[in-house]
Amino acid sequence: MRRLISAELVSEHNESKIEGLREEYDALGALLSSRGIDIESVTSQAKEFAVAVPSWGTGTGGTRFARFPGEGEPGNIFEKLEDAAVINQLVTCTPKVSPHFPWDSVEDMKEVRNHADDLGLLFDAVNSNTFQDQPDQKLSYKFGSLSHVDPGVRAQAVEHNLECIEQGKILGSTSITLWVADGSNFPGQSHFQRQLERYLESTKIIYEALPDDWQLFLEHKMFEPAFYSTVVQDWGTSVLCAMELGDRARSLVDLGHHAPNVNIEMIVSRLIQFKKLAGFHFNDSKYGDDDLDSGSINPFQLFLVFNELVDAEQLQRDGFDPAYMLDQSHNVTDPAESLMSSANEVLRAYVKALLIDRKALSHFQEGNDALMANQCLKSAYEVDVTPILKMARYQKEGAIEPITCFRSSMYRANVARTRAQPKVGGGGIV
Numbered sequence: 124m125r126r127l128i129s130a131e132l133v134s135e136h137n138e139s140k141i142e143g144l145r146e147e148y149d150a151l152g153a154l155l156s157s158r159g160i161d162i163e164s165v166t167s168q169a170k171e172f173a174v175a176v177p178s179w180g181t182g183t184g185g186t187r188f189a190r191f192p193g194e195g196e197p198g199n200i201f202e203k204l205e206d207a208a209v210i211n212q213l214v215t216c217t218p219k220v221s222p223h224f225p226w227d228s229v230e231d232m233k234e235v236r237n238h239a240d241d242l243g244l245l246f247d248a249v250n251s252n253t254f255q256d257q258p259d260q261k262l263s264y265k266f267g268s269l270s271h272v273d274p275g276v277r278a279q280a281v282e283h284n285l286e287c288i289e290q291g292k293i294l295g296s297t298s299i300t301l302w303v304a305d306g307s308n309f310p311g312q313s314h315f316q317r318q319l320e321r322y323l324e325s326t327k328i329i330y331e332a333l334p335d336d337w338q339l340f341l342e343h344k345m346f347e348p349a350f351y352s353t354v355v356q357d358w359g360t361s362v363l364c365a366m367e368l369g370d371r372a373r374s375l376v377d378l379g380h381h382a383p384n385v386n387i388e389m390i391v392s393r394l395i396q397f398k399k400l401a402g403f404h405f406n407d408s409k410y411g412d413d414d415l416d417s418g419s420i421n422p423f424q425l426f427l428v429f430n431e432l433v434d435a436e437q438l439q440r441d442g443f444d445p446a447y448m449l450d451q452s453h454n455v456t457d458p459a460e461s462l463m464s465s466a467n468e469v470l471r472a473y474v475k476a477l478l479i480d481r482k483a484l485s486h487f488q489e490g491n492d493a494l495m496a497n498q499c500l501k502s503a504y505e506v507d508v509t510p511i512l513k514m515a516r517y518q519k520e521g522a523i524e525p526i527t528c529f530r531s532s533m534y535r536a537n538v539a540r541t542r543a544q545p546k547v548g549g550g551g552i553v
């Protein structure tokens with residue numbers, strides 16, 4: 124496996140930190156032991172955790188107003204994979220990349236697979252794009268794609284999804300995520316029911332074309348780019364469509380795609396209960412779909428989501444196998460640093476959820492002891508698990524402090540010398 128940051132640099136970084144880390148780790152080990160928790164077992168679970176990186180997240184995102192790309196950003200799928208490999212080398216929990224087509228399409232997708240193999244990366248869900256027009260495209264998606272009133276546009280959008288599956292097969296993916304921008308901007312513009320019927324009709328063709336070991340993930344989003352209505356606007360519509368399609372269709376939860384203050388952890392619980400949880404697009408949000416870095420605004424909510432996930436994992440719920448991915452728009456940071464920080468925050472939420480005393484929690488729940496039940500959750504949330512995250516990375520030959528190590532490697536400045544100048548300008552919401 125090719126490493127883009129020298130192993131010597133990473134081990135020098137670790138050498139300077141390991142002594143302090145051992146002390147912190149032992150102190151935390153003693154605290155956890157007093158609660159009946161074996162730190163080594165938690166660390167080994169942390170080492171197994173993985174969250175995928177979106178290929179598009181390796182570049183600067185943007186808003187409707189502007190995009191401010193940084194020097195040395197990746198300009199194609201090969202460079203995106205290189206950045207993803209650096210991220211995984213340092214954080215050790217992001218071994219998969221989720222590609223987006225046609226952005227990541229090349230003549231011979233086998234070359235992409237080989238490049239990823241060489242870098243020690245695998246592929247997560249493939250993503251189709253029917254929310255913008257491509258230069259050589261026959262019909263426009265201005266008024267929708269899979270639910271468009273024109274059967275020709277719907278057929279074109281279906282065809283694109285089938286091509287995405289073919290490309291995904293070459294890459295070794297086993298799922299496709301559908302997010303469509305279809306909706307309306309004016310009351311009266313679209314007939315809600317007929318629009319959803321057309322969406323389902325198109326989606327059924329995609330579902331039928333899935334290889335036997337593939338799943339179809341349906342991603343809902345409340346608003347944007349359509350600002351009055353969206354065809355798959357919430358988890359209710361998403362799960363109804365998934366139920367209509369069949370067992371291999373499930374609902375994907377993007378944390379930013381809900382109204383403010385929605386109880387997302389409860390949605391997660393419902394989807395688990397009915398075997399309809401596809402997985403996640405992790406990010407954070409303050410007002411709407413802000414696409415902010417995971418754990419940067421509301422880390423407690425992220426913890427509560429993982430409380431549900433760990434509960435299902437420990438109960439070994441039938442059919443529970445969610446796909447974890449980051450989906451953020453990095454506007455003011457180096458995308459690699461944001462992705463490293465976010466992978467760490469998602470892992471942190473998972474590890475904290477592992478510390479919850481579920482027997483005690485259940486006891487308080489059954490006894491209607493609301494206050495103690497809440498304190499039981501909080502006592503896990505309040506533990507600083509940083510030493511476990513660091514030790515998990517150290518034991519997997521990653522970096523104890525990934526962002527510090529990344530900066531000292533000068534990776535970005537080095538690739539900026541050979542990569543094409545980034546394009547400045549227009550909006551770039553993805």
Ligand SMILES: [Mn+2]
Pocket residue numbers: 342377404450
């Ligand atoms: Mn998403």
